[in-house]
Amino acid sequence: MTALALSSSPRRRWRLPGTATGWFTGWFLVMWIGVVVLPLLIISAFSFFSMRQYQIVYDPTFATWTSLVETGRWVVVLRTIRFAVSVTFLEILVAFPFALWLAKGCRSAAVRAGVITLLTIPFFIDASSRIIVWRSILGTNGVVNNLLVGSGLIDKPLTWLLYSDFSVSFGMFGSYFPTAVFPIFLTLSLIDDDLIKASADLGASRLQTLRHVILPLAMPGIVGGIVFTFVPLMAAWIEPQLLGGGQVNLLGQSIQSALTNLNYPVAAALSTIVIAVLVLMLAALVVSLRGRFKMSSLFQSLDR
């Protein structure tokens, strides 16, 4: 690997990689820069141009960015981060005990296989059709309200159930629950049962075993769960579109509507913000787990 030309040593001169690993690393980096970095830079660049009569004017200007601030669109950014963070937090809070039960508590292999299959099924159904169903369940004349009113628990239907922060969070939570569970389940099931037994045998209570053995060993899975939930949530637009009813505006929708209006600089600027937030969040995650966790061990057990 060190044979790669882009080596850190300044004295070494550029030369071709000498090993297969070197070649693969080199090619991967070239492809990654071409397919990932370059488009991102181009998108960011577009946010500094402007539109006139549906034509892009290639004159560098801060007009798009200043208008974002002046029109108060930056509030959308904050709201999106708030949604993404709080839903991710809830996901992990629920997904961890669920995955722990699935990996270590559930004794029956058949039940475990069944639960995993059931969790996978939503991936086969189109997201919009999956989400729109909630309208008829959470709406003023929906199943929940009918049941509550019918049973005499409330007089008037609850209006905050649909087209609210609640319904959007709820829809997001359901959509990304499996992606939060799977990485955690994977690392938990790789933890050797003997380690848990050894911890108990050495005098640890269940809570101590959870804190000192299970949680640290499950960290790669938890970080994976956070990444796979937080990243798509930052760009989510189906849930706010269908369950927000115009009340809940998030970045994903703003980008979507800017694109349909052919307002490319605004779409580019908003995308740049999403990417910047993601990069900052990931950096914060890696820094806060420094020393305890390596990104490269994301998909492997710490056992090996």
Add this chain to the structure above:
Amino acid sequence: MMPKPSRHTTTLATGPTAGRQARRRADAQKETRMPEATPQTLPPDAGSTALPPMLEVIEATHRYGDVVALDGVTVVARQGEFLTILGESGSGKTTLLRIISGLERPTAAKGVRIGGADVSELGASDRDCTTVFQHYALFPHMSVRENVEYGLKVRGVAAFERRKRAMEALELVRLAHTSERRIHQLSGGERQRVALARAFVTRPSILLLDEPLGALDEKLRLDMQEELIAIQRNLGITFVYITHSQEEALTMSDRVLLMKSGKIAQEGQPTELFDRPNSAFAARFMGVENILEGIIEKVALPYVTLSTGGHSITGQWCGKSTPRVGAKAVTGVRAERVRLSNVNEAPASANGFSCRRTASVYKGKYLDLTLDTEVGPIRSRLWDVDAAPAEPTFIHWSHDTCTVMDP
């Protein structure tokens, strides 16, 4: 060795329900003492009947579904004893260990006591015994020292104190220099010793070892055997050692418990099991090469004469039952006890047969001969090849080295 009476009174006084508190208090008493610091002197009353045995499992039975893994087994171990539970896989030895450690509750048992206190209702974390797992079960995300400190940490011992005690324990297994390493940087033998240090650093009354040398290569295994014995003598902790290797059992233990399909087949000191196996199973397990079946024709205790294929063989009775004429029995003799000669006559008080050599296998230190006789093929082992005839015509073995036992 640590002063035992104080620990006993602690355990007894607190009773069965206050396990963890009892251990914490016991820890507080132990804190200043480490094994090598105090000389190995037994208090005058050690081992006397006034003290309860360190470990008592009374008539424990355990079933997994319909399978009876353990069938009314009773095990008692003294303070400071090295007890080995020997058996094949599936003999119930691991189940027995798990019942002692608290990782498994027996289906039925008249009692499980550690240091005289009833622990049958306590979980693994509240029992005054720790296990050295077969595959060590060291925590991969902790350093060597953190692993050893773990038992102290969960008991709330202060950081400075537990560091000191962990380092002392690591010193005892000669691994103090690896304290800041990660587990995966250690060799198999080093991991084994870390697991050992982690288990005894909390000074449990009993240390349970589940085939701890199984994963090591032969040279290392022999070294570790000696090291384990030394550590056990040094700590004075009761060791309950599980193994399928009769060699380990013979070398290391004060007492051996041979198990067969959930029951105790034979129990005794290593020499007893080696020289006087009580059944064909025990004899085979302890490596008796020549085993012949027959019918008892004469009983003159301690000697019993057996008839096999029309020939009589006399040996010492070792069976559990009372021998009677006409009952089935087996006789066994070790290959190294079979003498070769060219004189066709057995000495008095020996069994003799004429023979013909059919095969010899050179094993370096010794030579294994297979000899055809009237009672069937007999194996003989020669340690001194020059002193024996190259083509023997007669073999004999004395009545005293020959055993007759239950089939």
